[in-house]
Amino acid sequence: MEPGEAFGSEGLAACEVEVSSAQARLCSRRAARWAPTRAPPLARCALTTRSQAEKENKRTVEKLCELAVDIRKIRRFKGWVLLEEETYVEEVVSVLRQLGADAAAVASILERCPEAMRRLCSRRAARWAPTRAPPLARCALTTRSQAEKENKRTVEKLCELAVDIRKIRRFKGWVLLEEETYVEEVVSVLRQLGADAAVVASILERCPEAMVCSPAALATQRELWQLVCRSEQELVTLIERCPKAFFTIGDQENLRLNVQFFQELGLRNLVISRFLTTAPSIFHNPVENNKQMARALQESFLSRGGSEANMRVWLLKLLSQNPFILFNSPAAVRETLEFLQEQGFTDLETLQLLSTLKGSLFHLCPRDIQNSISFAQNALECTDPDLKQLVLKCPALLYYSVPVLEERIQGLVKEGISIAQIRETPMVLELTPQIVQYRIRKLNLLGYRIKDGHLADLNGTKKEFEANLGKIQAKRERPLFNPVAPLNVEE
Structure with a gap:
């Protein structure tokens, strides 16, 4: 006998009613448990969207729709942004477009970081205000303030030369605020050396501080660099490779004396010209310090059994491989050599180690060397x-x-x-x-x-x-x- 036959159709219907009422009580009980705290996940999404429809900033939503931004994604993850009374959608978009972002990139950024367009809360604004604006706002404020304070004549000349003004504003905007610049003079010198329009624009973009170099200082710098360059074409190649080294004007008399010292020491002009771009700081080092360090290296070589005939070759090779060795002191050289001798290395082995490591040991203190070998x-x-x-x-x-x-x-x-x-x-x-x-x-x-x-x-x-x-x-x-x-x- 089937279970349904024992109760009959009426009994089965009664059972179904009981089950339905039990389910209803269970649902009402579960709803009571959810109600005071939160709606279930799916219902919560729906309720949030419905409430936002009344409270959202209509102007913000319209602008985002015009930019093809996915509003649903913002509502789902960071819907509070759309509730802000004051937003800066247009300003943020303007900054991004000035930086070269296309429509798709702008929409993507606003979808993934919608808080970029919100207003600052009073507490956070008070924290940022005395020191700086937050990153995106800082870009906008910097550009807006520069538009009023920039040297219009400088900006116009750079635009005529097809220089990327945005790059200068972003990294070294202070140059555009200078009242006196020498754009025409710098361009004239570069063109006299044989630089074409593309090279001139590239140099000014990467080293905009060149525009504040006075014509007299620039002429002297050109003269000093030509002491080691065989031709003007070689000079403009060096400037293009490292414009900052050429346009960083320091003690030019010290630069002249250092160039003469390296030439007297026996270094070829090709090596000295390479130093000008790869190790320009050694030319700012006082010439007497460089001379003392060179003498200390020569004495160290001779005291370790080296011959007079090989000393010059050894020193020039060491300086060619590692010119920064000149920043060390004679005392550091003596201390390192004495440490190697204490470790049982012979004079010949010590010179071999110095040559192999290109003098890098002088940059370390003996304690660090001891720790490594232990x-x-x-x-x-x-x-x-x-x-x-x-x-x-x-x-x-x-x-x-x-x-x-x-x-x-x-x-x-x-x-x-x-x-x-x-x-x-x-x-x-x-x-x-x-x-x-x-x-x-x-x-x-x-x-x-x-x-x-x-x-x-x-x-x-x-x-x-x-x-x-x-x-x-x-x-x-x-x-x-x-x-x-x-x-x-x-x-």
Whole structure:
């Protein structure tokens, strides 16, 4: 007998009524639980949207619709912005368009960051007001204030030269506020040197402070730079490469004396001209300080057994590789050399380390060097004589800090490389963990297991590694026999 037959149709209907009433009571009870605090998720979205329809700033919504901004997204995540009485939609859009943003970019920014158009609350405004405006507002205020205070004549001339004024306003807007500028004079000098319109515009965009250099100072600077440049074309190439170095006018007499000192020392004009763009600060260093440092290096070389004949070559090579060594003091040089001698390095080995590291040791204090070699000795499990040989093979052990050495040793061990292998080829510590992983992956693709082989295949520069990789691949693809060689068949 079926359950329905026992109760009959009336009993079944009564049961259905009971179930319906129970469900109704459950729903009312659940609704009572939700009502005092919040609506369920879906209902809450609907209620929020409905309430906003009456309270939203109609002007803000209309402007956003004109910009094709997705209002629903703003209502869903940051609907409170649309309730603000005062917003700055037009001002924010104006700033973004001045910076080069198209309509799609503007709409995307306002959708993802709608608070950009809100007004500042009184408390936050009070906090920002004495010091600065928030980032977006600051861009707008800076542009608006500059429009009134900028030197109109300067701006017009820059526009005629097709210079991007927005870039200057953004990074070095103070130049446009200067009452006296020398745009025409600077452009005239650059054109006399052979610079075309594009080069002139690029130089003024990247170094707008060139416009405040007086014609007299500019003429002197040009004369000094031409002492080491073979032609005007070479000079304009240097200025285009690093305009800030040319237009940063300091003590020009000191610059002249430094150029003469480097020429007397034996440095070629090509090297000195490279210093002007890559290490211009050494020319602002007093010439006497540079001379003292050069003498200290010469005395150090001679006191470590170097010969007079090789001293000049050694010094010029050291300065060519690392001109910033001139910023050190003679006392720091003596202290570093004495420390290396205390560690058991001979005079010849000390000079070898200085040459290999290009004088970088003078930038470190002996305590940092001691920490590095102590850590390397413990991590690589070696004795004092073994450590000395490791340093001679890999002088960078003296230069790298403890965190760098720890990261690289752990990276090698993680790849399955043993400490014994690292001791055998310490030069592998000059590679970053990322380079090690990449090279091991390349070798693994060729079926070469670095943990079973020699780390020399992992070592070297990028060019050397790729050449070695090609040899391994060619060896792997080489046939087992020479198909064109004659066969020795016994008749």
